[in-house]
Amino acid sequence: MRILKNILSNLHRFVLWALLSVLFWSWIFTFLTDTAPAKKVTVFIDAVRLDELALNLRLEEDLPDGIKMVRVHNLDYQMMGGRETGDLYILPASKLARTLTEHPQTVAPIELPPGCEGYDQDGVCCGVCVYDAETGVGCATDKVTYRSGDPVDGAGSSAENYYLCINAASIHYAKNENAIDNAAWQVAMTFLRLVP
16 A cells, blocks of 8 residues: 555656656657758648648659758648748638738749649739649649538538648748749649649
């Protein structure tokens, strides 16, 4: 009984030690496996299902010069306009419109690649269509489930188109004033070629 009391009286120390150990080793893992923003292109996708690892590996097959990694993450809208920004965003049309209204400085104007549909606001192209809701055809549909709101049909397709946009603060887009290269545009073109 005395041993049990001793263990229970020190339980909070064991829990605290375990928690601190997990935090420390996760920080070490991140420190060792991550790279500087100048050597990485970050893509945020608003998706119901996203196979981040498979998409990372596929986009890293055609890395631009000077880039060591591409990181794909599911988008959290609190990141928009904040400190933790990405280089590319893939958003449904309604959320892109809201972003352009609430944070107009977040999305860079782009030139529409030949044969692509764009998202225009006030005569300026702000995004390239990567998923057409009407046809259900899109880029990387084997790795990304494009769906927002209620499904239109049994296949679970989206009720709206999705668009690829470039962050206006990205250091990897040559048309931005603080750019060091054009890697975001090159990764975007690689993504547009991912048609299953």
